[in-house]
Amino acid sequence: MHYILWALVAALLLFLVRRSLKNQNRRNLPPGPRGWPIVGNLPQVAGEGQIWRLLTKWKYEYGPVTYLNLCGQDIIVINSRPAALEILERRSAMYSDRPRFIVSEYLGSELAMPFTRYTKAWQNMRRATHEVLHSQAASQYHPVQTEEAIILVQNLLFDQSSTLREKLNASAATMLSVIYGRKSVNSSFLPSMHIGKPAVTISEAPDKLLITSDILQSLANIGHRFTSSVYPGSYLVDAFPILDYLPKFLAKWKREAVRDRRLMGEAFQSYYEEALRNDVNRGSLVARLEDTTLGSGLTYEERWWVTGVVSVAALETTSTTLAYFIFAMTLYPRVQRRAHEELDRVIGRTQNPMFSDLQNLPYIRAVVKEILRWNPPLPVVVPRIALEDDWYENYYIPKGTAILENLWGMNYDKEVYGPDVDEFRPERFLLETEKGEYELKPEVENEDGHNSYGFGRRKCVGKHVADNALLIGICTILWAVNIEPVECKIDLARNTLDTVNPIPDFQCKFTPRFEGLESFLQHLRDNFEYFKQNKD
Template sequence: MDLAHGALVAILLTMIGVTSSLPRRKHEDKLPLPPGPKPLPIIGNSHRMNTDFPWITYKEWSDIYGDIIYSRMLNQDVIILNSVDVARAILEKRSSNYSDRPRFATMELLGIAFRTVMRSYGDTWRRHRRIYHQAFRPEAAVIYRPMQLRKAHQLLVGLLQEPANYELHLETHSASIIMSAVYDYETKPNDPLVSMIRGAMDIILHAETPDKAAIIDSYPALTLIPAWFPGASFKRHALELKSVLKDMVEKPFQYALDRISSGLSGPSMVSEGLARFQGDASFELAIKESSATAFGAGSETTHSVLLVFIQAMVLNPEVQKRAQAEIDRVVGSDKLPDFGDRVSMPYVEAVLRETMRFYPIVPLGVPHSAVNDDMYEGYFIPKGTSILTNIWAMTHDATRYPAPFEFKPERFFTSSGDLNDDHVTPVWGWGRRICVGRYIADASLWSAIASMLAVFDFLKATDASGKDIDFEPRWTPGITSRPVNFPCRIIPRRRDMDIEKLTSLISTTV
């Protein structure tokens, strides 16, 4: 369902008396909401939106109305936070009131309400969170480092053999880390289990675009429309998804159980959770659901960040050369970087931070919801309002990051040459909902980036005459956003590099 067709259906529903499931209360109209563009009847501010890249619209509005903005998307109240300071004041200092998630009709329709990331703030969510914390807290996350380094080395082999398929190698790399950390599952080329899970995730992401979600969640009666109705593709997606959702949850979990029963299981979130919460049926279900959630949250984001990194290296060769010089100086040419080298390579660290800042791949984060009515700086925030954090605006705030559209890792150094304390924390979320897997994700990103820089040059593609092919970066629309496939050359830094020499480097490092 596109926005125009959905808005038309919404108008018809309004005419016959079917409105939003969250009608506004009379007393709210007497309290000052945050400023924002004046909404039109029924469609709200939808007509003003860049529906593919709404974070850009919200940033433009913040230049007019300030860092906290009120908007309406059809019948949905939305408050957008465009600065780090306001987001911290509301979502962290008042986290008890803002740790909930909005209730989306799309989640129930698609059968994906079990996912931890969108769970309501309550006992079930706390069980999920406890499972993640036990497996991925900083002290526990280090146990996965040998696996992460091994997967980074497998990525190098793939890039050496088939550099043109770089995006597929990144997808495989990201999926293999999550499947290993969560289920102790070793992925294979064209792995059927990974393909099944990724197919389910693609359906979810396609069905959960902001415009579709806004239409359906504003008018839940749309879920009653039959699948054959023109524009009701979301119903067909729902039927398609439900046919694979059970397998997505059950099959990898059963694999992990079989590994545990055989006595062959290595460290994983499932084995850790089952051992710690043995005999508790509610925790077993929570382990299944949180494990299935982890793949989408971890694989998609890691893969996308690494795409941003490669594109940035292609377009900023001077940054690439400086990072490679640091690696050569610290590690030498006879081995590959490992985690023990990380503290000695601050510029590589800055490259990782700048990659996350330059283009946050979940530009509006995951929405929060107000548990109760609240007032902030004289503005009324109604109970149940969706709270969006415009992370893209925060990481492109020129007062915090001068020349924000330039890729400049040096911005993360102090005047004395030390790394500053800016870890680009908005990309990980806020308050009690901050990403609990951020430590393992950070280690996965660092090991991949340091390894790739040590072995490869990332260059512009060339035409038949040998001339560089220039390109303008383009980005995919949606809840998550990453670079559209771009032309590049990935070549070994050493002309004599082959599989035998790379294998030797890997064995020396391990």
């Protein structure tokens, strides 16, 4: 009997020692702003629009690794690239899972790859998308990306019926051709895509998810519904999980999330099945998921969610980045003039830019890098979670800590990019030659030069296709168009309870850079159509 007693005493002592060591370790948490009792830093971040600016402010007060507490949930904010590389890249096995977001779960996060926990299902989703989006595969989409760039320029110059955002959304549809198997948003495929049931109207769901027959707008709405659901402090239930036990009739957020999951699923299934019927060449991601072993690890529902969510991510990030590029050109005419000079010298005005020209256009490539640094489409990303107790330098990271990547803070690091980080200055990536021309700095020649695609196993899977779309799109716009500001009040500080960077409210006008451009662009379009018809 005394052996049992001694065993119990030993177990109790071990428990007390471990708890003492853990409490002692917690004294080594990274520094951060003082919080309130019980709720911690929740009052400071809840309702804070563009939280990445607040996190960056704290970076300079408390250091590149900052500690927060939201109602007992430990959060460590990573604000520096060295910390991100060490924690999220070199220790990726320990930091690839997601914390629990209750509203996101009701929306279907287990099926939405960027939000899915680090499971076998996530690995199967990632593998399937990587097969069609990796760096070697990305080159096969050059022709359709070149065509989309021509279409975008035509729309910017001559389409008076659409808003700038609608034009940019349409230009981001290259990814839809990769996923759903058609060449262009203007090819009659997308307008025909609709869900079988009547669309939700604004009156039926004010300020909530809106699904219509317009696939581009519907995908954008779905993206914002998901990213807003994981914004820190958006929903009390994430801070106080006991609220999840409330029945639906007492929890409006739960009723809305269940309804929106159904609507998203119906939309994704409709797009998927219509692509199966219409992709005669069987070259899309949809067809490959059905025709090969690529989709063997996924259920039928997971397949149409994978294709839908990848479309959402590509559409939102590409159109947002293009919008900030146009905005930058209205603010920095000097950059636009230098880009025009490079394009006239390397390409001239008798032929349109091609992917083969990009290597000889270092200034244009620096413009794209600077856009992604200056205003990344996702300034903060969905948090990771620490699977084990860990240490970074002298700081303690408890198991279960949410790890938040502040990409904005990394892109605005004055020690890396200089004191003028608020300015749009592509020259920060360039060296000037003896001839007065530019070349990319060796350290960014084959690297991003920014942090906007994230780190580790959760890094943006479509970065190569996205980079190519931005390069040829921006290059073609600058080759063909003068972008001029329109005198108006510009709203630069739009608040948003969303992890997507809100596009500023601005106006501009587009004019052709040379005579005969309209007929030249139409000639290019006709050639594209001719080659497609003969290929089919």
